[in-house]
Amino acid sequence: MFRLSDTAIDIAALRARLARADAGACVTFEGWVRDHNDGKAVRGLAYQGYPALAESEGAKILEEARARFAIAEALCVHRVGELAIGELAVWAGVSAAHRDAAFAACRYIIDEVKRRVPIWKNERYADGASGWLHPDNTPVA
Amino acid sequence: MNYRLLYFASLRDAAGSADERVESTACDPRALYAELAARHGFAFAPERLRVAVNGAFTGWDHALADGDEVAFLPPVSGG
Numbered sequence: 001m002f003r004l005s006d007t008a009i010d011i012a013a014l015r016a017r018l019a020r021a022d023a024g025a026c027v028t029f030e031g032w033v034r035d036h037n038d039g040k041a042v043r044g045l046a047y048q049g050y051p052a053l054a055e056s057e058g059a060k061i062l063e064e065a066r067a068r069f070a071i072a073e074a075l076c077v078h079r080v081g082e083l084a085i086g087e088l089a090v091w092a093g094v095s096a097a098h099r100d101a102a103f104a105a106c107r108y109i110i111d112e113v114k115r116r117v118p119i120w121k122n123e124r125y126a127d128g129a130s131g132w133l134h135p136d137n138t139p140v141a
Numbered sequence: 142m143n144y145r146l147l148y149f150a151s152l153r154d155a156a157g158s159a160d161e162r163v164e165s166t167a168c169d170p171r172a173l174y175a176e177l178a179a180r181h182g183f184a185f186a187p188e189r190l191r192v193a194v195n196g197a198f199t200g201w202d203h204a205l206a207d208g209d210e211v212a213f214l215p216p217v218s219g220g
Binding site: 031047048049050052053056057078089090110113114115116117118119120121122132133134135136 | 147149150151153154189191193196197198212214215216217218219220
């Protein structure tokens, strides 16, 4: 399951969904809102998503992880809306019989989510400015 | 033909709305984007965007149908 959430992510509930009798390893990743980016002080940020496509592309990534790695369960939730410094922005979790597959699958999921899922980050800076991040190494006019 | 456009991130800011309905003679996303970019002053070249029609990724030469929901997606920055 991949989904967008406009409220705080319930880690305990997600972790419980990873539990399986045949799983001996659980790897989770938490992405937090950081107070700086690219040399600028960040006060907070807002995520905007394209829900229908984000959820189908996210589900596809989780399916790919299941096909590539010997895992039991994989879940990912990404926040949308306004977030403060320190808040949980994205959570990915994988359970597997053994740790190698769990680590590799969790890494694959978060990397692909960042690369492909239609979600955009708008940072609010200490100087009052704000801006969308469109990171493909070309400036946004 | 009549299309529903969805806008996100900096394209939403430039268009001044999250969505709109447009009447257009454009029959693929490439021609439709050119029209909208001229009207709203979109700064992105098409090479930097991805196209989605009716909630699925597709190509710039996709044949559009009347009533399609079209989105031009700027480079993403989740995570």
